[in-house]
Amino acid sequence: MTKNDLDLIKKWFSYYCRSHYSSIEEDQKNIALKELHSYNVCRNAIRIGKEIGLSEQAMLLVEVIGLLHDVGRFEQYAEYKTFRDSSSINHGMFGAQEITKKRVLQSLTPEERDLILDAVKYHNAFVIPDLKDERKLLYLKIVRDADKLDIWRVFKEYYLNPSGMASAVNLGLPASDNYSPDIISCLREKRIGKLSDAKTITDFKLLQLSWVYDLNFSISTRIAIEQGYINIIEQQLPQNDEMKSVLEVLNAYLKERALVA
Ligand SMILES: [Fe+2]
Structure with a gap:
């Protein structure tokens, strides 16, 4: 070529x-x-x-x-x-x-x-x-x-300006603070969640966070941190102890991965 x-x-x-x-x-x-x-x-x-x-x-x-x-x-x-x-x-x-x-x-x-x-x-x-x-x-x-x-980039822009975004971004999922225990389990076990398990926008946000566990290169982890993609999704989640604990695991994993050469 x-x-x-x-x-x-x-x-x-x-x-x-x-x-x-x-x-x-x-x-x-x-x-x-x-x-x-x-x-x-x-x-x-x-x-x-x-x-x-x-x-x-x-x-x-x-x-x-x-x-x-x-x-x-x-x-x-x-x-x-x-x-x-x-x-x-x-x-x-x-x-x-x-x-x-x-x-x-x-x-x-x-x-x-x-x-x-x-x-x-x-x-x-x-x-x-x-x-x-x-x-x-x-x-x-x-x-x-x-x-x-880049999907994280799209969502970052969406969260910063929800009304300016194309309609198909949220896949038609209903806005709700409810979330599925299956997606929480995925995050706890450092696995990626399935899109078919996402029933609400909150599930979808958690699913997007779980993609961290599917990154193949440490440079990708560094870009994700540097661009604030993960932070902004985290800020969009309901605040409770369960969330706090899965986010702690996720942030520790990110930091560790980003340090790998
Ligand atoms: Fe694609």
Whole structure:
């Protein structure tokens, strides 16, 4: 893969986004949110890739994966008007199909194509699948971290300015201080929670915090702390002893992870 291939893919992506623009304000906001997210994930992925010392050639692949990881979101929204996979389609799998259908990676080698498609397919999988290929796993881990970091950025902006945000951000969950014991257990056991367990916005906030336990690189932990992503979610939670104790565990874990070289 060459820099020229990357430039062509970037052009295609920009055209693809534009082809999904809408004159309906609400729809346009949701599409613009995903377009910006794609560019930011790309940037985060580059930052992680550089930090872990990837080659220039590898960085080209990282950039493509970051840019295309959510390509499935655009048709998902066009068809179902939601970003909730459980009530529509798996946007990772769908994105990989879309890339193949549109022949976006035509000029790359079959190996490069396969690597990119697997990263897109599994970027949103609940657990990292056993791909039996260290190289593939590395790229997948990078995009998964880069993605979480930017989803936290979206929520940070939402919490700072709730009325200015696109409607699909909260997945239509009801606002309530109630939360599920299952998500609390996940946090206690340092595991990530399942989106299907989130019944309220508070559950969703706790779920977002649990992603800390799924970060693959210490640089990602450092970015999360530095950008205040975790702090702001914590501030949005109901105040009680149960919360205090899970947050203590979480903050201690974050600090410890951030110190790893
Ligand atoms: Fe995604």
